[in-house]
Amino acid sequence: MTGAAVHPLFSPWGRFGLYSYFIDAPEPAIVDTGIASSPAKGLIPALEALGRSIEEVRWILLTHGHIDHLGGAKALWELTGGKAKVVIHAADAPLLRSRQVHVEDYVNGRSRYLKDPGGAENQARTAQAVISGEMEPAVLLQGGETLSLGGDVTVSVHHVPGHTPGSVAYVLDGQDAVFTGDAVQIHGAANRFPGYTDPNAYRASLEYLRDEVRPQRLYLGHPYRGADGEPNGVELDRERARRALQESLDLEARIRNSMSDAGLQDGPEDVDSVYFPFARVAADLGYTSDPTLEPSPFFTTLDGYRTQLNLLS
Numbered sequence: 001m002t003g004a005a006v007h008p009l010f011s012p013w014g015r016f017g018l019y020s021y022f023i024d025a026p027e028p029a030i031v032d033t034g035i036a037s038s039p040a041k042g043l044i045p046a047l048e049a050l051g052r053s054i055e056e057v058r059w060i061l062l063t064h065g066h067i068d069h070l071g072g073a074k075a076l077w078e079l080t081g082g083k084a085k086v087v088i089h090a091a092d093a094p095l096l097r098s099r100q101v102h103v104e105d106y107v108n109g110r111s112r113y114l115k116d117p118g119g120a121e122n123q124a125r126t127a128q129a130v131i132s133g134e135m136e137p138a139v140l141l142q143g144g145e146t147l148s149l150g151g152d153v154t155v156s157v158h159h160v161p162g163h164t165p166g167s168v169a170y171v172l173d174g175q176d177a178v179f180t181g182d183a184v185q186i187h188g189a190a191n192r193f194p195g196y197t198d199p200n201a202y203r204a205s206l207e208y209l210r211d212e213v214r215p216q217r218l219y220l221g222h223p224y225r226g227a228d229g230e231p232n233g234v235e236l237d238r239e240r241a242r243r244a245l246q247e248s249l250d251l252e253a254r255i256r257n258s259m260s261d262a263g264l265q266d267g268p269e270d271v272d273s274v275y276f277p278f279a280r281v282a283a284d285l286g287y288t289s290d291p292t293l294e295p296s297p298f299f300t301t302l303d304g305y306r307t308q309l310n311l312l313s
């Protein structure tokens with residue numbers, strides 16, 4: 001097979017660099033859409049710079065349901081004249097269908113730690129502003145599918161839950177170019193902490209990507225930081241992809257060990273810490289960034305361990 005070129009399409013959002021990817025296939029695809037403003041401000045100019053137009057796009061492949069990946073989906077779909085198929089895993093599809101589900105995820109998860117009485121209202125406001133519209137996907141994934149992008153270009157779908165229940169990796173077959181969205185967190189992006197709701201699934205997905213998928217090129221959703229604290233870039237070659245997967249696994253193991261250690265339960269003197277009830281875990285891991293900055297991966301992730309390790313006291 002000849003292979004399809006891949007072009008990153010950048011759109012900024014506050015502290016975050018959002019990355020979508022254009023797959024130059026007979027039926028062109030865009031992987032992830034940024035937020036509501038990204039198609040107009042980021043994707044269209046970037047496509048025009050390539051001499052291409054948004055009307056050509058026939059596939060909108062979403063790696064997962066977070067606002068900074070699907071916020072632009074409805075707007076992008078409309079810009080294709082409704083000709084593109086929007087694709088997402090069934091487990092994250094509720095996040096495409098409803099802004100309110102994003103608020104519920106916040107309320108049922110990290111909000112418990114944030115001591116922010118206006119948090120739910122802020123989430124609702126953000127979802128309103130940043131998600132361009134609610135919609136039903138054209139294709140609901142389970143994992144294991146092969147999508148034809150025309151000619152001999154195919155993309156296979158691998159379910160890699162952990163960051164979210166419906167995270168997927170799209171693999172451009174024959175060239176083993178792999179789009180993982182946020183499923184490979186290394187040392188986190190702007191918040192400097194890896195974010196995942198299901199630690200066991202995150203670990204299993206990383207091992208699966210390392211041992212079975214074995215990317216020749218790995219395309220990430222954000223410029224994640226490596227173990228040295230420096231951003232890695234978003235397009236990694238085979239060796240750097242292997243290192244990113246291993247560093248992600250190594251940090252997962254460190255966090256797991258910290259959380260497992262019964263000696264790390266916070267005492268009464270820790271109640272006022274912004275890291276409470278994980279002040280001793282933060283100290284053990286050397287985590288000194290603001291844990292309350294949304295999307296608060298520190299609390300999302302540690303709440304996941306708290307549940308899975310039965311530390312609910």
Ligand SMILES: [Zn+2]
Pocket residue numbers: 064066163182
């Ligand atoms: Zn995400």
